Amino acid sequence: MTAQAEVTAVTPGSWVCGEPVGGVDPFPVHDPWTGEVVATVSHTGPDDVERAVAAAWAVRRELAALPAHRRADALRHVATRLLERLDEFAATITRESGKPIRWARAEVERAAVTFRWAAEEALRWSGELQRLDTDPGSTGRLALVRRAPRGPVLGITPFNFPLNLVAHKVAPALAVGAPVVLKPAPKTPLSALLLAELVAECDLPAGAFAVVTVPNEEAARLVADPRLPVVSFTGSGPVGWRIRDAVPRKHVALELGGNAAVLVCPDWAGEADLALAARRVALCANYQGGQSCIAVQRVFVDRALYPRFVELLVAAVGELAVGDPWDEATDVGPLIDEAAAHRVASWVEEAVREGARVLVGGSRTGSVVTPTVLADVAPGSAVSCQEVFGPVLAVTPVDGVDDGLARVDDSRFGLQAGVFTRDIAVAFRAHRELEVGGVVVGDVPTFRAEQMPYGGVKESGIGREGVRSAMEDYTEPRVLVLSGVAL
Structure with missing residues (x-):
């Protein structure tokens, strides 16, 4: 007996500001095994894309200032709900990607681990103290080095791990207080849309997470948008390097594969x-x-x-x-x-x-x-x-x-x-x-x-994923120097 009968067809659109929205130009999602259409997904319309980006930009300071316990609670909630709905998520992965059901279950479990690690790292995200009285001219000074989000993150994900690679963009960003606009692969958008339901249940600002299903050829507008200063891309090498070349002043992380x-x-x-x-x-x-x-x-x-x-x-x-x-x-x-x-x-x-x-x-x-x-x-x-x-x-x-x-x-x-x-x-x-x-x-x-630094050199990309590594990638150091401090 298989799990196929347990899956129900879904027809989602996009998720913007914590709610599902309709769209334009519906496109089919096919089951790679049977070739059947398993869902019809509407592309996100231009107005809703703008609303998603504008909302991410508008809440960037609010999300960054959110207490660590609020961000950690949200991430733990997603991890818990993934396991509660494990069979549903696994069936969705199999239906849209053709991944064998037992590997799909393993992917859901890994995604839950990714969110759990992000929750734990959010509580440890404290910065570093440096005493500066190591030289006479700095006597009485102390530095606090904390990392601040670079700004909203544009995450672009491939089809092969339609849930866990999404988790590796979303969880670290929310852990550091950076909003995320996610563009999933057109062949496998369903897992990301289902994940958005779980994030919408959390006590986060409405613009903290959006899923936009724009065609690949229209993604360049998102890449170029100055309100998305971080681009994290996983996918093919030619596309990844074109992204980096197009926005040399942005912070771009690329995971581009290999021949291991x-x-x-x-x-x-x-x-x-x-x-x-x-x-x-x-x-x-x-x-x-x-x-x-x-x-x-x-x-x-x-x-x-x-x-x-x-x-x-x-x-x-x-x-x-x-x-x-x-x-x-x-x-x-x-x-x-x-x-x-x-x-x-x-x-x-x-x-x-x-x-x-x-x-x-x-x-x-x-x-x-x-x-x-x-x-x-x-x-x-x-x-x-x-x-x-x-x-x-x-x-x-x-x-x-x-x-x-x-x-x-x-x-x-x-x-x-x-x-x-x-x-x-x-x-x-x-x-x-x-x-x-x-x-x-x-x-x-x-x-x-999920916690180890993961990424490559040469034509395999730049930057590192893994929860802590991505948190560092999405942020930059900000130094506070205290003067007149007796140590």
């Missing part, structure tokens, strides 16, 4: 170790249909371990359940739409023409691409040097740690990397040498905790 790599080192040689690595790589290359910025895409294995690891990996990938996202047993569901699946399949075909071998998978039916493992992939193939954003990984032998680290780092992206080793020297070397935002030792790069 795993290195299996020579010391990871035991049968149980190899089996663990194979299972983790198989699952975390595919469980979101590969539609994760830190999904495993490139796997480098010490040459002596390569034959056995490949055997285990192919077997583990072959055991993944593929298909109906409403089935509790499904590991891998559809991609966001058939066009995305067609692109991924065409990249696999191109890699094969360039000499790659398909070890498992490689087929497409509608919006579903079977989990695919490729060997002998040319370094210049798209599946190697670009972000596939699909259930495809390339496995390659390397000659020891030196060669392996060099191959991991041979990428224009730098989000996270995974290193399977128990050698502490290798772990610290990887952390020191790899140009990435994070190194995960003993596991795949797909791991992310």
